[in-house]
Amino acid sequence: MSWVGASSSSSPWLLRNSSSLAAPTPTPSSCSKFFKYQSCPPSRLLCLAQSNPGSDFNFVLHDALDSSGTLTSHAREAREGFCSQIRQLSDIERQTSISINRRVDLGKTALYIAAEDDSLVSHSSVPLPVDAFINRFGDLSMDYCSHYNSSFKSSPDRLLESLENYLYVNKGFRRTNARHLYETRALYLHSVLTHRSGSTAMLSLIYSEILKMLRLWGLLDFDVEIFFPHDPHSLPRGYPKKKSKESDHAHIMTSQALLVEILRNLKDAFWPFQHDQSGNLFLRAARAANFIDVSNVNEDSGFQLASAKAAQHRLDRGVWTSVNFGDMRRALSACERLILLKSDPKELRDYSILLYHCGFYEQSHEFLKLYLDTKSRPQRRRSSNSSTDLEEDAVEKLMIRLNLILMEDGWSRPSYVRNFLGNSADPW
Incomplete structure (x- = not known):
């Protein structure tokens, strides 16, 4: 079974809302079968297993926190926002470069990830302002245009060089590797936009989001690939897609790969x-x-x-x-x-x-x-x-x-x- 690139129609996993299901009202016995210590909440994200089409598998985290007295309404809203974006990941979209992606709002998806985790640990009565941080991409792009408007009349290479000078020199965005829990703000987009210190994935995402804004404004008339470095120190760099070589493919970050990279960084940082x-x-x-x-x-x-x-x-x-x-x-x-x-x-x-x-x-x-x-299940070779x-x-x-x-x-x-x-x- 293929997990990466599976279409929604053939996938063994289906995202569903309880509001769209004609599900029976849960009984005390059916609730106790899944959570012996709590009642069934009104809304959940469900996964349908292909191997057992009649079985719905519920994730545990939000329900368990609710049962312990921790409200998860903001976390659930952020999770639904995340799901609303990844539902649009078609076969082609999953393998599309982040700088050319047109369908999934990767910046908003990353902010929904941050919003959920922020709600889980801060217990704030106010959700993370996703839209306000989205507006920062517009502010960054406008600021770049005001300082480097002459670059739009130059060659693609000069334009990308000026954009990198703006990001990494003028604005001071720098790369850092989160090794401890107190450094993990480098793994959340809202923190990176605020503190200008982030992981390679986050810097690549910010780079591509500014390119997206410039394209929306009609200021970018060529496709750009972002070189995603795998060494410990290099910064993400852009280059015109027409100059792409076969050897560059290992460094081209796709929409699926970027989201997986973001989440695996978080998983690694917070794993017990x-x-x-x-x-x-x-x-x-x-x-x-x-x-x-x-x-x-x-x-x-x-x-x-x-x-x-x-x-x-x-x-x-x-x-x-x-x-x-x-x-x-x-x-x-x-x-x-x-x-x-x-x-x-x-x-x-x-x-x-x-x-x-x-x-x-x-x-x-x-x-x-x-x-x-x-x-x-291939034959195991010891x-x-x-x-x-x-x-x-x-x-x-x-x-x-x-x-x-x-x-x-x-x-x-x-x-x-x-x-x-x-x-x-x-x-x-």
Whole structure:
């Protein structure tokens, strides 16, 4: 099954609103089947699994926060705004360069991502002003025109050179890499527009949004590609599309790839178990849950295992966020949006193991089963200590653990889950 580039008609995932469904009124028993501790909210984002057309899978985060007393109305509105944009990602649009994209408002989509996370952590009664930040692109473009109006009569190369001088010199936009929780404002568009320090993805997006404004005003009559650098220091640069070479293709950021990059940056920044830097995110969570044998861990396993145990101890006490320890709410939020983007079936797996750590065993089981049903199943070839083998073994152990938990009569949700997602007091 192909996740990237799947059309809405053939996709195994469908975005739906409860207002558009003739769904029956939920009964107490049907609610308890999904959330044993809460009532069913009136509106949800639902995913329909192709492997089981009659089953609706609900995301957990917003409902769990509501049940713990944290209002999520602004977060839900921002999520719906995000979905309203990605619904327009056709096969062609997903593979279209961000500087040539015409259909999806990537700037607004990125701001909806920021608005949801801002609501999750700030608990503000006022939503993030998405439209006000959209207007900043117009302000930047107008300011550029007033300072460099002569560039529109010059060659395309000179025009792009003047635009980069305006962004990176006059306005002082600079690249930074978020390594700690307190630096993650570089991963949110509204913060980058304010502080002018951002990730490569954010600088590329701002560059393309200004080009879009210039094109709308009839001041740009040629297509531009933005060179997305993969080294640690270079800045995004533009060049006329007609000069594009085959070797440039690896550096051309598409609409789908940009949104995936933004969300994976957030997922990486807020993933728990930050002190365990061995392996990918899933393996870190699997190691914390003891799904990976000690014999499979390298010689530095002592520190890694101690860090994993410390992180799990914090989770058990309901400490969901701290500098260098991640933030479960925003990690879950990033996972949910990546699933909606249909970027990679492994996002279902990663989401499942986070739900396991939160104590949402039924939901963890559902998403892990969906991952196993949707991923390709080639014959496994065993290779000693390979990352793939570790991941597959951890998935099998997670499924076994979940099956055992759900088989127990009268199993109950861990007492720390309510505090884990609902605690509103930041630890710093």
